[in-house]
Amino acid sequence: MRYAIQWVRSLFFNASMYIAMGVIGIVFAPFVLFSSRAAVFACHLYCDYVIWSARWMIGLKVEFRGTPPTKESMVASKHQSFLDVLALYGSVPRGKFIMKRILMYAPVLGWFGLRVGCIPVDRGKRGAAIVKMLADVKAGAAQPGQLIIYPQGTRVTPGVKAKYKTGTGALYRQLGQPCVPVALNIGLFWPKRGVYRKPGTAVVEFLEEIPPGLTQNEFMALLESRIEEASDRLNAEAGFVPRD
Template sequence: MLLLRSLVFQVLFYLSTFVLMILGSPVFLLPRRLGWPLVPFWARVELFLLKWIVGMKVEYRGLENIPQGGYIVAAKHQSAWETFALLPLFPSPTYVLKRELRYIPIFGWYTAKFRQIPVDRGKRSAALAAMTERAREAVAENRQILIFPEGTRRGAGEEPRYKYGVAHLYRSLGAPVLPVALNSGIFWPRRGWCLYPGTVVVEFLPPIAPGLDIETFHARLVEEVETATDRLIDEAAAAAPASPVVRRALQRRADRELQSA
């Protein structure tokens, strides 16, 4: 039954996304700010489907920590969930995403229309410079830059691998960074078809003000996000100790701590 519900959601996720992209195509004729409401509406549709088909709910904590204006959002990345579920919480977000997504028919057109920031991972220094310039323009327009500091999904409990791209942006832009912890990987694992019922918890931590050196900022970001994420995983484990994803997450973390001891 769990697999069936998961497959039904997956089918409806892609179907609803395609339908909304087609029906929403007139936004290409509108200014960006007038067409943007289509995107958070799409995210809310998918969250609704997750809740009523899979039983996956969401709880947002620390909303009072979200600042005004332009800033950087540095979020933990455990699953596909946060690639859309965070969108409705910000007035004018732009994701830092891999350039290849621009080549997906229709979807890529939307990323260009709403000026998301593509990154060519094969061109390291040039990509960093281009990303920084686009991000500087976005912050000047009071937009929010959403970035996953690890660059790709890391399963719940896996060893964190934060890259320095977000630290470079922090230093170059002089903008605050909003750290975000979550436990989405417990309910939407990085691998496999099964999605699990429960409550994804997202916690917005106090912003890190500009002015720190890169190493200090990087260490603080990792420490704060990982500490909060471990706590959220423990909460999920207390609520569903028999979950196979929970057990795997706790085992990964135990193995990691043993290796570092």
């Protein structure tokens, strides 16, 4: 019975997320047309709404630990569900993502993504897009910010091991910026598929910054060890026992 009640609560919460996205998108659309700051404000507002409403609608709290970066940097995080996307973006002043070019044409999501500085890329052309982004920031045509990436490239269920893609190391070398690793256990409460959301306290932890200047192999080894060790610790803290 308790599971059924929580499932229904989760269903209403999920519906409210999409309704809020549409409402905020429509209300802020005229302002976003003229101001990228309005787009950033609207996106932060949406992130805050989801995290706030999750607390009282489904009993899911999000706890933040560590210090989110405020200067230009790369943020490399575990990726387990849609909630970690919102938690990360809402934590930094000027977050941006690398997104598939086709998402440019998605209602609300694509337009606002472009306005906050997300980088649309075609398959195999990410390098050229990053070069242009750096040049635009240097020339004052784009705002500096925090580039959020997922080294494993996809959502990974807690306890499941997945390779860290070498493209992350190449991006680190290309940017020449510090990298802030992020560990989390959100997937224990908000799985990558399904309606059900589990009550509890999910943790997002910003870890010690990795300075620029390491070799690609050194960086990848350090990044993976820090994120995986901290994420395993957070999983254990929440009572998760991995299967053998």
